[in-house]
Amino acid sequence: MTRPTRRTPRRLVHAASFAMLRGAAYATGSTVMTILLLWLVSR
Structure with a gap:
């Protein structure tokens, strides 16, 4: 067996991609929550 x-x-790549996905999901979730709050307030 040859060591790369x-x-x-691959673990680092998976961890980085998972962190990026989690960050993107958190950003979109916070944006949606702020838009919903602004829409509810301005109604």
Whole structure:
């Protein structure tokens, strides 16, 4: 078995993609919540 020395491990790639997805989901969720709050207030 050959050890990948220069390639990035798959765990790091998965963790980075998961963190990016979580950050994007959090950003969209907060934006939707603020829009909903503004819409409810301005009604």
